[in-house]
Amino acid sequence: MELGIFLEDAAQALATGILVGGAYALMCVGLGIIFGSMRVINFAQGDFMMLGMYATYYLATSALVGLFGLYAGPAVAALLSGPILFAFGWILHKTMISRVTGARVADMDGGGGYAQLILTLGIGLVLQNGGLILFGSTPIAVLTPLSRQSWEVGTVLLNQARVVAFVAAVAIAACVNIFLTYSRTGRGLRAAADNPVAATYMGVDVTKAHRIAFSLGVAVTAVAGGLLASSQSFQPYIGIDFVIVMYAGVVLGGLGSIMGAFWGGLTIGLVQQLSTLFLPYQLQNTTIFLVFLLIIFFWPQGMFGRVSERT
Amino acid sequence: MASLSSYRRQQWAIVAIALVYLAVALLVPSSYYQLIIAQVVLWATLGAAWNILSGYSGLVSFGHAVFWGLGAYTVALGMVFFNISPWFGIPLGVVVGVTAAAIIGRITFRLTGHYFALAMLAYPLSILYLFEWMGFQEVSLPIKRENPFAYMQFQDPRVYCVLALVLLTACLFVSLRVEHSRFGMSLLAIKQNERAAEASGINTLKWKMLAIMLSGGFSAAAGGLYAVLLLIVTPPSVFGVAVSSLALIVTLFGGIGSIWGPVIGASILIPLAEVLHGEFGDKVPGIQGVVYGLAIIATILFAQQGVYWRLRDYVRSRRGAAPSEAAVELNAATTAPVIPLPVGKGAGKVPADAEPMLQLSGVSRRFGGLLALNEVSLKVYRGTIHGVIGPNGAGKTTLFNTINGFLDPSAGSIRFEGREIVGLRPDQLCKLGIGRTFQIVRPFARMSVLENIIIGSYVNTTSDAEAEERAWEAIHRVGLTKVANVAAGNLTTKQLRLMELARALAPRPKLLLLDETLAGLAEAELDDILNVVRQLCDQGVTVVIIEHTMHAMARLAHHFTVLDHGSVIADGAPQQVLADPRVIEAYLGKRWVERAAHTGT
Numbered sequence: 001m002e003l004g005i006f007l008e009d010a011a012q013a014l015a016t017g018i019l020v021g022g023a024y025a026l027m028c029v030g031l032g033i034i035f036g037s038m039r040v041i042n043f044a045q046g047d048f049m050m051l052g053m054y055a056t057y058y059l060a061t062s063a064l065v066g067l068f069g070l071y072a073g074p075a076v077a078a079l080l081s082g083p084i085l086f087a088f089g090w091i092l093h094k095t096m097i098s099r100v101t102g103a104r105v106a107d108m109d110g111g112g113g114y115a116q117l118i119l120t121l122g123i124g125l126v127l128q129n130g131g132l133i134l135f136g137s138t139p140i141a142v143l144t145p146l147s148r149q150s151w152e153v154g155t156v157l158l159n160q161a162r163v164v165a166f167v168a169a170v171a172i173a174a175c176v177n178i179f180l181t182y183s184r185t186g187r188g189l190r191a192a193a194d195n196p197v198a199a200t201y202m203g204v205d206v207t208k209a210h211r212i213a214f215s216l217g218v219a220v221t222a223v224a225g226g227l228l229a230s231s232q233s234f235q236p237y238i239g240i241d242f243v244i245v246m247y248a249g250v251v252l253g254g255l256g257s258i259m260g261a262f263w264g265g266l267t268i269g270l271v272q273q274l275s276t277l278f279l280p281y282q283l284q285n286t287t288i289f290l291v292f293l294l295i296i297f298f299w300p301q302g303m304f305g306r307v308s309e310r311t
Numbered sequence: 312m313a314s315l316s317s318y319r320r321q322q323w324a325i326v327a328i329a330l331v332y333l334a335v336a337l338l339v340p341s342s343y344y345q346l347i348i349a350q351v352v353l354w355a356t357l358g359a360a361w362n363i364l365s366g367y368s369g370l371v372s373f374g375h376a377v378f379w380g381l382g383a384y385t386v387a388l389g390m391v392f393f394n395i396s397p398w399f400g401i402p403l404g405v406v407v408g409v410t411a412a413a414i415i416g417r418i419t420f421r422l423t424g425h426y427f428a429l430a431m432l433a434y435p436l437s438i439l440y441l442f443e444w445m446g447f448q449e450v451s452l453p454i455k456r457e458n459p460f461a462y463m464q465f466q467d468p469r470v471y472c473v474l475a476l477v478l479l480t481a482c483l484f485v486s487l488r489v490e491h492s493r494f495g496m497s498l499l500a501i502k503q504n505e506r507a508a509e510a511s512g513i514n515t516l517k518w519k520m521l522a523i524m525l526s527g528g529f530s531a532a533a534g535g536l537y538a539v540l541l542l543i544v545t546p547p548s549v550f551g552v553a554v555s556s557l558a559l560i561v562t563l564f565g566g567i568g569s570i571w572g573p574v575i576g577a578s579i580l581i582p583l584a585e586v587l588h589g590e591f592g593d594k595v596p597g598i599q600g601v602v603y604g605l606a607i608i609a610t611i612l613f614a615q616q617g618v619y620w621r622l623r624d625y626v627r628s629r630r631g632a633a634p635s636e637a638a639v640e641l642n643a644a645t646t647a648p649v650i651p652l653p654v655g656k657g658a659g660k661v662p663a664d665a666e667p668m669l670q671l672s673g674v675s676r677r678f679g680g681l682l683a684l685n686e687v688s689l690k691v692y693r694g695t696i697h698g699v700i701g702p703n704g705a706g707k708t709t710l711f712n713t714i715n716g717f718l719d720p721s722a723g724s725i726r727f728e729g730r731e732i733v734g735l736r737p738d739q740l741c742k743l744g745i746g747r748t749f750q751i752v753r754p755f756a757r758m759s760v761l762e763n764i765i766i767g768s769y770v771n772t773t774s775d776a777e778a779e780e781r782a783w784e785a786i787h788r789v790g791l792t793k794v795a796n797v798a799a800g801n802l803t804t805k806q807l808r809l810m811e812l813a814r815a816l817a818p819r820p821k822l823l824l825l826d827e828t829l830a831g832l833a834e835a836e837l838d839d840i841l842n843v844v845r846q847l848c849d850q851g852v853t854v855v856i857i858e859h860t861m862h863a864m865a866r867l868a869h870h871f872t873v874l875d876h877g878s879v880i881a882d883g884a885p886q887q888v889l890a891d892p893r894v895i896e897a898y899l900g901k902r903w904v905e906r907a908a909h910t911g912t
Contacts (some may be wrong), residue, residue: 041429099612100612114369121613125603130601133597229787285440292433
């Protein structure tokens with residue numbers, strides 16, 4: 001019965017898509033925080049995710065996380081990669097990014113927008129190739145016993161490592177959203193994003209707000225990478241594909257909306273898995289790139305985006 | 312527009328550079344270094360091709376690998392499957408590259424800013440996976456021992472250097488030609504301010520399309536030769552981000568917007584990275600990428616414009632042409648003869664026999680839920696100065712944007728000299744005789760006043776000489792003759808405003824839209840500008856001027872239209888409008904009106 005097989009495949013792709021989509025969603029939330037508050041296109045975001053994956057790998061194989069056991073260990077390792085990459089993002093912003101964003105941008109050629117893109121492209125190149133030097137080019141993964149175990153729900157197999165990653169991703173995304181909505185720091189970030197000049201007059205240190213937003217965004221994406229690492233092999237050049245994946249999610253959700261980034265990322269995960277029903281596996285990424293292009297051409301405001309004025 | 316002698320000089324410089332490369336290629340001892348030189352020249356060509364689009368127009372492409380890769384794969388696949396020699400394969404690759412550029416340009420130029428950058432990044436990556444899926448993971452060019460010359464296969468790598476140099480020289484000559492023509496000037500205008508360029512009558516899409524096709528063609532040719540040189544093509548090596556990045560890295564490092572930039576950048580960075588790779592590549596495999604990454608980070612942080620411009624500025628300052636001295640001299644030069652204006656009295660009545668030149672009926676413009684213009688109707692009479700005033704956010708600039716075609720009105724009709732103009736592009740309206748200035752003046756700082764204005768005079772002129780003549784005419788009309796050859800970066804605010812005015816005047820408009828031309832000027836400077844505007848009106852130009860300060864306008868305009876929250880709240884002679892309580896309320900708030908009523912003033 002061909003239809004039956006197709007339906008089973010479809011159900012499986014749907015389930016896998018949602019589970020993978022969780023990590024994608026969290027990744028997009030990280031990028032969304034940076035883009036939403038600084039309006040900076042960050043080409044190095046995929047490479048920060050890559051660093052998160054390697055950080056998780058080394059933490060998960062260290063004795064420290066051996067304490068948490070084989071099941072919780074990798075998830076804890078992914079979480080711990082957050083603070084490490086937060087510090088990394090902080091230093092990067094302080095030494096480089098802040099010099100081409102914020103108030104200094106105005107007097108640069110072309111408004112400074114491209115300076116930021118090119119700077120992050122350079123940072124990305126150094127990270128990818130530096131990663132190659134430090135970590136080698138052999139693809140690795142954070143393997144746990146869970147990676148090979150599945151729960152069966154009807155005919156659908158739910159990979160346990162992916163389920164853990166999904167639950168963790170959703171929980172972290174919720175925490176980040178609560179933090180940004182209700183905390184004093186979060187409100188400052190949003191004020192700085194809405195109107196940097198007005199925020200300055202209200203006593204918000206915009207540069208510091210941007211630094212927090214940037215570091216937080218880097219950390220969140222890195223944690224997402226760490227969670228993904230238990231079901232996906234990686235090497236230092238994995239980042240660039242995920243840059244498009246992340247922007248597809250963020251734009252689909254609506255630039256500037258954290259909730260939007262989450263749902264956008266989840267949808268992209270789904271699209272990627274569902275595409276395998278109709279298209280060869282190798283064209284997964286091409287599909288996402290095409291979806292991305294379609295979104296920016298025909299639906300640039302996305303699901304939760306605001307209509308922006310044009311002058 | 313640089314002089315003819317400098318054009319000649321630069322042509323000779325290109326020849327000299329080619330000869331130096333050739334000499335170096337002939338002199339270096341091993342074929343290893345000769346291959347590096349051939350690569351330097353090819354990457355310089357890619358950089359120069361990238362510069363034609365991104366350097367001049369400011370639309371930074373992060374996806375030039377798409378053209379390079381298509382050129383490389385056309386050569387490789389043509390040879391493998393159809394036995395096509397690279398002598399024909401490379402021209403074929405150029406055709407493929409130009410076609411791809413035309414398609415990509417047509418689609419992607421609809422996007423701006425971030426979206427343009429991201430879309431360009433996505434194209435080569437999409438094709439990369441497509442080619443891997445189609446089974447072209449690794450395509451080797453077959454070795455033709457029986458007839459190597461016919462298949463562009465040479466024992467001596469120096470032949471490849473010569474071929475690459477021919478390509479680079481061609482690309483540089485074309486770039487130079489572009490730079491010194493209205494093509495290049497139009498691209499620079501787009502880079503500076505695309506909106507202003509459109510309003511100056513430049514068909515921006517046409518020039519951008521030409522630029523990307525030219526750029527794509529040369530990139531594909533260089534990519535094709537690269538495939539011949541390396542004899543093996545893989546999707547990541549020709550469609551990868553590294554290729555796109557290198558195109559912009561060599562150019563930005565060397566100097567963006569200059570034909571020398573890519574040559575300088577490639578000559579420094581490629582040998583450095585290759586030699587380091589040769590020395591330490593076995594221990595530190597990604598060293599080239601690190602070098603390129605660090606080079607571009609350093610450029611952005613420490614020398615925004617790149618090596619060439621830094622050197623040029625340094626040399627010029629050493630020669631003693633310090634800009635500060637020029638500026639001092641400038642400030643002494645007066646701009647226009649000051650004729651005292653009758654103060655306090657309006658400019659006079661609208662002549663009774665005047666006919667409406669511009670007529671808006673029921674024009675509305677909606678942005679999502681916001682009604683920026685609400686059923687605006689107004690008439691502008693020929694030969695008058697028409698003031699449009701209103702508080703911030705009243706919709707004044709939106710009104711201008713709908714008149715000169717940046718925005719289509721959601722409803723209503725706009726007639727200019729009896730002709731319906733809704734739906735026409737800004738450059739078409741400019742040709743019909745509608746000129747405009749902008750609130751924010753953004754000149755080309757490095758270009759002279761004359762060059763800035765020539766951009767505006769390309770409209771309705773066929774020869775460059777005629778364009779220059781019209782530019783001079785406009786310069787005389789606003790009184791900037793003395794500073795015509797000074798770099799715009801050295802002008803005062805008032806002079807910049809006058810330059811902007813001259814740029815709008817250069818196409819000889821019948822109707823001039825002035826957007827806050829008086830903003831940010833000191834009281835004493837105001838009169839100079841007001842004088843120029845009045846003279847223009849006397850010479851037969853109809854003027855519509857936006858301002859939110861009223862007192863200067865009261866002396867200038869024949870007729871006032873007051874906008875508030877997108878609606879016309881008053882329309883008529885200046886004195887009558889200024890006495891209208893609704894106008895006072897819009898400006899000063901309700902309380903003021905009440906107090907004025909109580910005190911009887």
